[in-house]
Amino acid sequence: MNWKRQWKFIVVLIAGAVALICQFGLHTQSLFQIGKLHFPIETILIDIIGILMAFSLLSEIFQDWKTGRYGVDILAVIAVVSTILIGDEWAEWMILVMMTGGETLEDYATGQADKELRSLLSNSPTLANKLVNGKLVSVEVDDLKIGDHTIIKPGEQVPVDGKVVDGVSSFDQSSLTGESVPVSKQPGDLLMSGSINGSAAVEMEVTKEARDSEYQTIVALVKSSQAKPAKFVKMADRYAVPFTIISLVIGIAAWIHSGNPVNFAEVMVVASPCPLLISAPVALVSGMSSMSRHHIIVKSGPTLEKLANAKTFAFDKTGTLTENQLVIDQVVPAANSDLSQEKLQSYAASIEQQSNHIIANSLVKVTAKKLIKPSDDIKEITGEGVEGTVENHAVKVGKLSFVDPNNQITRVNATAVYISLDGKYAGYITFKDQVRPETAGTLARLRRQGAEHIMMLTGDHKDVADKIGQAVGVDDIRHDLLPAEKIAAIKNTPKENRPVVMVGDGVNDAPSLTAADVGIAMGAKGASAASESADAVIMVNDLSKVNDAVAISKHTMKVANVDVLTAISVVIIIELIAFTGVIPAFWGAIIQECVDMMSISLALLAKTKPKNPKQTGIIAEK
Secondary structure, eight states, X not given: OOHHHHHHHHHHHHHHHHHHIIIIISOXXXXXXXXXXXXXXXXXXXXHHHHHHHXXXXXXXXXXXXXXXXXXXXXXHHHXXXXXXXXXXXXXXXXXXXXXXXXXXXXXXXXXXXXXXXXXXXXXOOEEEXXXXXXXXXXXXXXXXXXXXXXXXXXXXXXXXXXXXXXXEEEXXXXXXXXXXXXXXXXXXXXXXXXXXOSSOEEEEEOSOGGGSHHHHHHHHHHHHHHSOOOXXXXXXXXXXXXXXXXXXXXXXXHHHHSOHHHHHHHHHHTOOHHHHHHHHHHHHHHHHHHHHTTEEEOOTHHHHHHHTOOEEXXXXXXXXXXXXXXXXXXXXXXXXXXXXXXXXXXXXXXXXXXXSHXXXXXXXXXXXXXXOOOTTOEEETTTEEEEEETTEEXXXXXXXXXXXXXXXXXXXXXXXXXXXXXXXXXXXXXXXXXXXXXXXXXXXHHHTTOOEEEEEOSSOHHHHHHHHHHHTOSEEEOSOOHHHHHHHHHTSOGGGOSEEEEEOSGGGHHHHHHSSEXXXXXXXXOHHHHHHOSEEEOSSOTTHHXXXXXXXXXXXXXXXXXXXXXXXXXXXXXXXXXXXXXXXXXXXHHHHHHHHHHHHHHGGGGSOOSOHHHHTOGGGO
8 A cells, every 4th residue: 555645635624624623624825915815714725735746746746657557637736726826725635635546546456465475485494404413403494504414304394405315205296396296315416495395214415505505495485576577558548648738629629719728727627637536446445345245355446457468378287277186097917816896995005004204195085995904913114104004015116116116117107106915916005186177167268268378387207297297278388397497488578478477375376376467376275385476366276266366357457447548538538528718727627527436337247247157157057
């Protein structure tokens, strides 16, 4: 919220109240007189406020001109100056009220607190367990040097980039790379800061200082993207130049025709751009309210305009297009095995009951009714697998190297666990990340809503990415991407395919959401970093809300455009009437208020439900 603008509005209201009391309550006399001109307290007070506001607005206009933006604000300055020159302080005050009130509404619609980095910074690793002479010492992450050794305990976040020197464990890198399955790490493997350790402690050698590590690089990328926001012209400004020229031509013609500068002032009062300044913000506020009712939080008004015109949609895979929940894809017994698919799955799930690994949990969950109680000799080898006895059979479940140490079996090109029975290879079970049931329909409706290009940006492997992308109908599948590469994919989108909308969750998506013209976060599961970096947050676990967001945005902008064009048409008609000199400045300001109320009423139609729900993808379609 721009408090400077809010104070302007408050000052104008207070000045008007004081002037009203002075003139109609206290009946104050003129402070001084120049010729036939009288200067009572209320006139001086409002004129001072008017002059200050005019200078302030002129400063903003010059700044806008430097950036190539031409708005309708110049008419507001001319209207204020004109009423000062003709001595109509109440017409002047009403213009100031609508001018500063429009700014207040605009700020309410478009302002947002600068929170993008707060979640990332609060979650960034700050302490590390450094090994000093065989003892653990808690130190600041920034004090770690290359070559230092640290201990990463179970469940802890990796503080800086490093290399495993002792121990084996699985690490959850989903928030960094988008991989849905924890990755097993053993001595010699690299670790990325920000990844979460699994069930076993490991010793790590620092290979990068904190400022150069992966997690901190993501924070820097967010800052960089935020520092270079995409340029986007406000809707009302598109009509600014022609409306300003028409209004000035009518005003100057009125002056020349009558020979009286008062006629020019009367036209300028009517030409005050308050309806333009107020209609778009009110429509945007209404649209944001409609978004909220559909469980979508939009942080800024211009987001609606960009979303309504979006041509490219980019999606993260894990947790966005998919559920981030593994399901069984195939159960394949060995060619020489007598086991059925059901029995193979039952043995594997039964032996995995005590494991906390994501694959084990998924396997046990879907086999709950066919579980067999194993013996008490179950043993889990971290990063390898589980072994034990089920129905008097020695069962091993885990990595291929664990089940088949002699490398006689060909590895499957998928996320899989392998099973052996009594020392003989028995088969494998593959898993896939479950696609959201609404994903394919969401992408299809986006195309009907005007999307020309749909991308999937993921850190997962090519085979997994291709399988999911092709299943849901993605045009452009990009895999094995780090956060910086996702940003590059967004920034390199051709101008003709913009605006670009990025939809994602997780820490790795935060920079991409900020780099896109519109960032939409799936925030239902508490993806705070992504939510803070996004322009809009979907508060329920439903991807089809992206369709609703686009539909509401298009409806809002349609209402706003109709409202602005209607306001311009009405104002120009009133200007032509004022050209004749039949509308005094004060009554011109009153008429302006009526036009403002009409503009506000039309803008509130943005709160209504979009028509043709089956085309736009709004809730009724489901």
